[in-house]
Amino acid sequence: MTPSAYEPTHPTALAVDAEAPGPAATASATFGMGCFWGPDARFGAMPGVVRTRVGYAGGTEPEPSYYSLGDHTEVVQVEYDPETVSYEALLNVFWANHAPFSAPLKRQYRGVVLAHDDRQRETAARTREELESQTGKSVETAIETLDRFYLAEGYHQKYELRSTPVVADELEETYGDAFVDSTVAARLNGFVAGHGDDDEREALFAQLDISPAALSEVRRRL
Structure with a gap:
């Protein structure tokens, strides 16, 4: 086990998890791409992605839940190893797998990048501009700064x-x-x-x- 390896709390955790990079060696990305079930699976199979979780973010409602979502959006949070996969590579998957040119019918399912820092926000803005330039279409996907992520129900x-x-x-x-x-x-x-x-x-x-x-x-x- 490397010094930065993750140490799962459960004693019978499988070796694959015991050898995975820990939080100190990973970065996080958060995306809204419609219903969060599909993105959770898509990113989970991606090399370099270490952990995924789904939840609610982007709104002001305190302690949202699925049946009391308020103004939050369903999002997937991706924990990844930046030595293996870049944030821009994650963005490429994001742009290709939601409807960036369509205004959302419900805020719950809107397309949004919730940046964790200025660098992520700048990269998201640049790739959005590149997509608009390549397609000649206006992108409706929002780019915002993540305030708080609320874990969804089990x-x-x-x-x-x-x-x-x-x-x-x-x-x-x-x-x-x-x-x-x-x-x-x-x-x-x-x-x-x-x-x-x-x-x-x-x-x-x-x-x-x-x-x-x-x-x-x-x-x-x-």
């Missing part, structure tokens, strides 16, 4: 993986409350949603210490 976390209960239940038993921040859960959530390639999947499967039944169910979903 049943929204790793939603695609939860549709494979034998796998999700086994991982939740392994990780407990740390399930949402598991790199393994993020990867499998992306894989069962159809993201990632065969080599990436097989590399992870070779490291997994999960039951044959759970692994078989993951393969069935691919």
Whole structure:
């Protein structure tokens, strides 16, 4: 384990997570891209992404929830290793996978970059301008500064993986409350949603210490 490695709180956490970069060695990005289930899976399968979580941000309502969202937006928060993947690479996925030229019908599902610092805000603005220049269209996606991120309810976390209960239940038993921040859960959530390639999947499967039944169910979903 490297000095910067993440130390999961649960004693039976899988080795893949034990070897993942910890918070001190990662950076975070936050995006609104419509319903947050899909982006959670898409980014979760992306090389260099370490952890994902979904939640609410961009509004003023204190302590929002799914049924009391106020003026917040559904967002995915991505924790990534900047030595492996750049913020601009994440933005490329963001721009390609929501509707940047359409005004949102509901604030809940709007497209928005919630920058964590000035550099992220500047990069987002530059790439937005480049997209407008390339397409000749006006981008409706907002760029704002993140104030506070509110974690969404557990049943929204790793939603695609939860549709494979034998796998999700086994991982939740392994990780407990740390399930949402598991790199393994993020990867499998992306894989069962159809993201990632065969080599990436097989590399992870070779490291997994999960039951044959759970692994078989993951393969069935691919």
